[in-house]
Amino acid sequence: MAFESLTDKFQNIFQGLKKKGKLSEADVKAAMKEVKMALLEADVNFKVVKQFVEAVRERSIGQEVMESLTPGQHVIKIVQEEMVRLMGAEKTDLSFSPKPPTVFMMVGLQGAGKTTTCAKLAGLLKKQGKKPLLAACDIYRPAAIKQLQVVGGQLGIPVFSMGDQHDPVDISKAAVAHGVQNHHDVVILDTAGRLHIDEAMMEELVAIKEQIGPQEVLLVVDAMTGQDAVNVAETFNGKIGIDGVILTKLDGDTRGGAALSVRAVTQKPIKFACVGEKLTDIEVFHPQRMTSRILG
Ligand code: GDP
Numbered sequence: 001m002a003f004e005s006l007t008d009k010f011q012n013i014f015q016g017l018k019k020k021g022k023l024s025e026a027d028v029k030a031a032m033k034e035v036k037m038a039l040l041e042a043d044v045n046f047k048v049v050k051q052f053v054e055a056v057r058e059r060s061i062g063q064e065v066m067e068s069l070t071p072g073q074h075v076i077k078i079v080q081e082e083m084v085r086l087m088g089a090e091k092t093d094l095s096f097s098p099k100p101p102t103v104f105m106m107v108g109l110q111g112a113g114k115t116t117t118c119a120k121l122a123g124l125l126k127k128q129g130k131k132p133l134l135a136a137c138d139i140y141r142p143a144a145i146k147q148l149q150v151v152g153g154q155l156g157i158p159v160f161s162m163g164d165q166h167d168p169v170d171i172s173k174a175a176v177a178h179g180v181q182n183h184h185d186v187v188i189l190d191t192a193g194r195l196h197i198d199e200a201m202m203e204e205l206v207a208i209k210e211q212i213g214p215q216e217v218l219l220v221v222d223a224m225t226g227q228d229a230v231n232v233a234e235t236f237n238g239k240i241g242i243d244g245v246i247l248t249k250l251d252g253d254t255r256g257g258a259a260l261s262v263r264a265v266t267q268k269p270i271k272f273a274c275v276g277e278k279l280t281d282i283e284v285f286h287p288q289r290m291t292s293r294i295l296g
Pocket of ligand 1: 109110112113115193248250251252274277281
């Protein structure tokens, strides 16, 4: 798992706090300065860092903490609690439509891991007893359709495709109709991404969303891209409206910025974390567990 350098830094800060008996306001201030530096170096959004540090500081200089026998431990606990809160406090489950099939529309930039994540999510749902259908709606990236068919095949999940000569809105509609006919309770749409956000891509995604009315629009973002991932999330949310985020590549050399900022900036929950290239490398995102990983 990533976050090693951030974890090391927090461990050092916590050691320093634990060593002290009584804490002065200046001690708390100094520790918060270190926390701030650590988070900024981990590429956490500046505003998020400011609010986080302020919340921890305010709670830490309260009488109850300062006069306790172990103020250092109290401050550490406050950091933990605020970090959990920053990432959404509780896990957020997917919602399912009362009238199947539930449609999940997956969006994101090319290379973020969207196609892989479609399959991972389908695999996870299949394990839970659902009968998912994958739908290949990316007609632009060479080999995207083939890739979805390959990963779907590995999981024993059918893939709906109409090739690359049809309009993605029509493909999405036909996929849902195919899902109804074949008693699928979930349809996952793998939509097109580009290397950068552009108008044509957004218009296409808006059209699919309007015509299909998916239960959830899930944005797949590469956690390794740090603050860029957060900017991408903000833009997609503004232009299309998203219901949740799936962070990928949390196994890589990520500094933690995206995981810590995305919820606070977009107000949308992180629903899953992907932690490797294998099709089973997907986990439900738990703010509490992620905090433990980050803080060590
Ligand atoms: P798309 O263009 O967004 O559809 O991206 P792909 O699904 O083709 O994934 C791009 C690359 O990222 C592939 O090489 C994937 O194996 C890799 N990838 C996707 N998710 C993860 C992840 O969680 N961890 C790692 N290490 N690699 C991933």
